[in-house]
């Protein structure tokens with residue numbers, strides 16, 4: 001079994017009174033569903049595994065709840081208050097002493113501290129580690145989509161903004177979260193990868209240059225498809241409608257999975273993303289046409305200046 005935030009999943013299931021249990025695992029760990037299903041079947045539950053793609057808690061398979069009493073969503077914390085969902089997120093411990101090299105990168109005596117859900121339980125130990133070295137860590141509450149203090153998501157950096165610090169330490173993997181924290185806060189962001197034990201300073205300049213180039217390319221587009229996601233926690237109808245009203249070349253597209261083929265077949269010259277913000281920033285290279293964020297489309301439509309650029313968040 002995967003290491004999760006606590007071990008009372010069976011108790012929670014028992015308390016729910018469910019007889020038929022649906023399981024939803026994200027892409028990287030989908031195969032783990034087999035052994036979990038087996039354990040549940042031994043306990044007398046009827047089990048249905050969701051075969052739909054899943055990238056986050058914003059992507060709940062709600063259709064499956066027509067055939068099950070409860071959906072166990074693995075790997076993520078809740079982003080909303082959808083009923084009949086039991087969340088079981090993963091928990092990865094950190095070798096606290098491996099943070100030592102971070103000390104050389106910290107300039108001040110007070111830093112904001114943020115991480116992703118799987119390391120949230122380690123924030124207290126990290127705070128103590130730095131306090132012993134004379135550095136105060138500020139861990140703040142996040143927004144509606146990030147229920148744990150210090151937690152950030154690729155679509156919500158509230159916990160970073162709320163620290164009010166001009167220097168922030170992000171503990172976690174990948175380049176997107178630290179860049180997002182940097183763009184959302186304007187702070188100097190130190191990124192520590194607890195697996196590779198590497199320290200980097202996030203530099204959003206390259207990303208901004210790429211985004212500027214996409215905006216320039218999209219200025220000559222004859223048609224804009226405004227992507228409106230069908231996914232439970234990515235559907236931003238009001239935003240899509242407001243953006244569509246900015247240009248008579250824009251049309252809303254309702255879509256579940258945003259794939260290069262789907263966009264190619266739709267045939268718009270450029271797209272504006274109101275689904276998962278990471279689609280525009282992280283996945284742009286996969287798409288055949290420029291994919292703008294909402295703020296970038298506003299720049300194209302001349303209702304926002306480049307100087308007021310802001311990263312897309314769902315809050």
Ligand code: SF4
Pocket residue numbers: 055056057058059079153154155156233234275276277278314
């Ligand atoms: S919208 Fe994107 S970044 Fe936000 S929770 Fe969903 S997959 Fe993650």
